[in-house]
Amino acid sequence: MLGPGDDAAIIGAPDGRVVVSTDLLLEGRHFRRDWSTGYDVGRKAAAQNLADVAAMGATPTSLVVGLGLPADLPLSWLDALTDGLADECATIGASVAGGDVTRCDLVVIGVTALGDLGGRAPVLRSGARPGHVVAVAGRLGYAAAGWALLEAGVPADSGALREAVAGHRAPCPPYAMGPVAAGLGASAMLDVSDGLLQDLGHVAEASGVRVELDPGAFPVGDPVAAAAKELGADPLEWVLSGGEDHALAAMFPPDVRLPAEWHVVGRVVEGEGVVVYGREIGRRGWDHFG
Amino acid sequence: MLGPGDDAAIIGAPDGRVVVSTDLLLEGRHFRRDWSTGYDVGRKAAAQNLADVAAMGATPTSLVVGLGLPADLPLSWLDALTDGLADECATIGASVAGGDVTRCDLVVIGVTALGDLGGRAPVLRSGARPGHVVAVAGRLGYAAAGWALLEAGVPADSGALREAVAGHRAPCPPYAMGPVAAGLGASAMLDVSDGLLQDLGHVAEASGVRVELDPGAFPVGDPVAAAAKELGADPLEWVLSGGEDHALAAMFPPDVRLPAEWHVVGRVVEGEGVVVYGREIGRRGWDHFG
Structure with a gap:
C-alpha cells in the first residue's frame, strides 16, 4: 500500500491479523559469494521467510529487508540480490515493501516476511493427533x-x-x-x-x-537420484535429513482427500x-530421532 | 497473539493495514559494547524502529528480532539486550513477538517493528503545505x-x-x-x-x-545546556543537527491547537x-539546507 521512501511501509492485512517471520542471513555462514550469485542469495533469503509464513497457512504478502553491505561490494551484486528478492516474491504475488541499508564488513541480509491468513486459523506445530497422516x-x-x-x-x-545444484543455490x-x-x-504444519527428521x-x-x-513412500526426484549415483551416496538420506529445500510437511485427519501435490509419507501415533521403518537407526543425522 | 516457537508469529492488525519498519544495528557502527550495555543497546534498537512506526501516526504493537551473536558473547549481555528490547516495547504497550538467532563474528541486531493505524490515514513526509506550522x-x-x-x-x-550520556545510550x-x-x-511527520535539519x-x-x-523557539534541555557549557559548545547546534534522539517533527494546519508536548518551532512556506533565521549558513551540518 506504501512502499520504500517514508519512515515505514504500510501493508494490507485484510484478515485483521498478520503473520510475521524474520531471519538473518550472513555471508560465510548462510551463503558464499563464490558459490551463489547475488540473484540466488536474494531468492533464497526471500524463500526461507516466505516459506515460514506459508507454513502457518497464510498467503505471503510482503517482505521488508535490512541490508548490511561492504563498501567494495559490486553494485551489480546488489542489483542481482534485489532482483532475486523481488522475483521470489513475485512467484506468490508478494512484493518487497521497504528496507534499510547500512555499511558492514560482510553482507548481512535481514528479511522479514508478512502474510495474511484469509480468515483461516493458523496451523501450528502442536496440533498433530494420533491417527492423522503425515504428508x-x-x-x-x-x-x-x-x-x-x-x-x-x-x-x-x-x-x-x-537442477540439484540450482536447488542448493x-x-x-x-x-x-x-x-x-x-x-x-x-x-x-512446518516448512x-x-x-x-529433525x-x-x-x-x-x-x-x-x-x-x-x-x-518407501517418499518421492525421490531425478536430480537427487542422479547426484546420489554420481557420488555413491544414499539419496534417501538427503531426502530425510537434508535441509534448506523448504518443502512443507503437514499432518491431516485421516479422511482428508489430498491434492496431487501432497504425498502421504507416514502417520501419527501415540x-x-x-x-x-525398515532403516537402521544411528546413521548420521538420524540418531536423535529413533 | 502467537509468540516465539512456531514458524512465524501472529500479530493483531485490527485496522486491516499494518505499518512496518526494519533496521539493522551493527556492533562497531551503531553501538559499542564498551560504551553501551546490552540493555541500552536493546532499548535503542527497539526505540528507533518503534519511533519510525509512531512517525506514521500508528501505535506500535510488536517487534520481531533477528540476532547474530558471537560464540563468546556473555549470556548476561544477551539477557540484558532482550530485557532492553522488552522494556522499551512495554513503554508503549508493545511486545517482542518472535525472533531468530544465528552465529556471527559481531553482534548484529535486525529489528522489525509493526504498528496499527487505528483507522487513521498514515502521515507521510509529502503532505506539508505552505502556511502550516512546524512543531x-x-x-x-x-x-x-x-x-x-x-x-x-x-x-x-x-x-x-x-542524563545527556543516558540520552546517547x-x-x-x-x-x-x-x-x-x-x-x-x-x-x-517523521522521526x-x-x-x-537533515x-x-x-x-x-x-x-x-x-x-x-x-x-529562539527551540526548547533546550538542561542536559544539553550543561554539556554545552562543559565542552564550550553551541547547544543549538546539537539541537538542530544531532541525530538519534528520535523526537517527532510534524507539520500541522495553522489553526490546530496543539497539546503541551508539541513546540511550534517554525513554518512552512513556498x-x-x-x-x-538569524543563524549563519555554512556551519557544520547545515550547509546542505540553506
Missing part, C-alpha cells in the same frame, strides 16, 4: 544433493545434476500449498528448513506424539520422537 | 551532547550530564505523540534520526516546500530547503 509437498533432498556436488567439485554436466518452496493445507484442515521432531515434541515414516 | 515533540540534542561527552572523556559527574521517543498528531490532522530536508523535498525555523 509432504515440494522438493526434498535437492539442496543437500546440490551442496554435496559442489563440495565434491563434481561438474554438473547433465540437466539433472544442474535457491529453493523452490510450494508456497500455495500452505493455505491449501490450512483450508483442508491440516492439524500441524522443512533443517531436514525432515523438523518433524519439533512437531512430535510440540504435539506430544510419535511420527512414523515409511521410507508416543514420542520420529522413526523411519 | 517538535520529544528530546533534541541529548544523544549528540552525550556522545560529545563520551568522546571527550568528560566524567558525567552531575545529574544533567548523566538509549533515546526516549515520544511514541504516543505520533497517533496524537495524526488525530490532530498532521500533514507530514528525527539523522538530525532535525530530516526536515526530506520533508521539504517530498512536499515541495520550504521549511523556516526560528532558533520554496525549497530548510533555513534557520
Whole structure:
C-alpha cells in the first residue's frame, strides 16, 4: 500500500491479523559469494521467510529487508540480490515493501516476511493427533544433493545434476500449498528448513506424539537420484535429513482427500520422537530421532 | 497473539493495514559494547524502529528480532539486550513477538517493528503545505551532547550530564505523540534520526516546500545546556543537527491547537530547503539546507 521512501511501509492485512517471520542471513555462514550469485542469495533469503509464513497457512504478502553491505561490494551484486528478492516474491504475488541499508564488513541480509491468513486459523506445530497422516509437498533432498556436488567439485554436466545444484543455490518452496493445507484442515504444519527428521521432531515434541515414516513412500526426484549415483551416496538420506529445500510437511485427519501435490509419507501415533521403518537407526543425522 | 516457537508469529492488525519498519544495528557502527550495555543497546534498537512506526501516526504493537551473536558473547549481555528490547516495547504497550538467532563474528541486531493505524490515514513526509506550522515533540540534542561527552572523556559527574550520556545510550521517543498528531490532522511527520535539519530536508523535498525555523523557539534541555557549557559548545547546534534522539517533527494546519508536548518551532512556506533565521549558513551540518 506504501512502499520504500517514508519512515515505514504500510501493508494490507485484510484478515485483521498478520503473520510475521524474520531471519538473518550472513555471508560465510548462510551463503558464499563464490558459490551463489547475488540473484540466488536474494531468492533464497526471500524463500526461507516466505516459506515460514506459508507454513502457518497464510498467503505471503510482503517482505521488508535490512541490508548490511561492504563498501567494495559490486553494485551489480546488489542489483542481482534485489532482483532475486523481488522475483521470489513475485512467484506468490508478494512484493518487497521497504528496507534499510547500512555499511558492514560482510553482507548481512535481514528479511522479514508478512502474510495474511484469509480468515483461516493458523496451523501450528502442536496440533498433530494420533491417527492423522503425515504428508509432504515440494522438493526434498535437492539442496543437500546440490551442496554435496559442489563440495565434491563434481561438474554438473547433465540437466539433472544442474537442477540439484540450482536447488542448493535457491529453493523452490510450494508456497500455495500452505493455505491449501490450512483450508483442508491440516492439524500441524512446518516448512522443512533443517531436514525432515529433525523438523518433524519439533512437531512430535510440540504435539506430544510419535511420527512414523515409511521410507518407501517418499518421492525421490531425478536430480537427487542422479547426484546420489554420481557420488555413491544414499539419496534417501538427503531426502530425510537434508535441509534448506523448504518443502512443507503437514499432518491431516485421516479422511482428508489430498491434492496431487501432497504425498502421504507416514502417520501419527501415540508416543514420542520420529522413526523411519525398515532403516537402521544411528546413521548420521538420524540418531536423535529413533 | 502467537509468540516465539512456531514458524512465524501472529500479530493483531485490527485496522486491516499494518505499518512496518526494519533496521539493522551493527556492533562497531551503531553501538559499542564498551560504551553501551546490552540493555541500552536493546532499548535503542527497539526505540528507533518503534519511533519510525509512531512517525506514521500508528501505535506500535510488536517487534520481531533477528540476532547474530558471537560464540563468546556473555549470556548476561544477551539477557540484558532482550530485557532492553522488552522494556522499551512495554513503554508503549508493545511486545517482542518472535525472533531468530544465528552465529556471527559481531553482534548484529535486525529489528522489525509493526504498528496499527487505528483507522487513521498514515502521515507521510509529502503532505506539508505552505502556511502550516512546524512543531517538535520529544528530546533534541541529548544523544549528540552525550556522545560529545563520551568522546571527550568528560566524567558525567552531575545529574544533567548523566542524563545527556543516558540520552546517547538509549533515546526516549515520544511514541504516543505520533497517533496524537495524526488525530490532530498532521500533514507530514517523521522521526528525527539523522538530525532535525537533515530530516526536515526530506520533508521539504517530498512536499515541495520550504521549511523556516526560528532558533529562539527551540526548547533546550538542561542536559544539553550543561554539556554545552562543559565542552564550550553551541547547544543549538546539537539541537538542530544531532541525530538519534528520535523526537517527532510534524507539520500541522495553522489553526490546530496543539497539546503541551508539541513546540511550534517554525513554518512552512513556498520554496525549497530548510533555513534557520538569524543563524549563519555554512556551519557544520547545515550547509546542505540553506
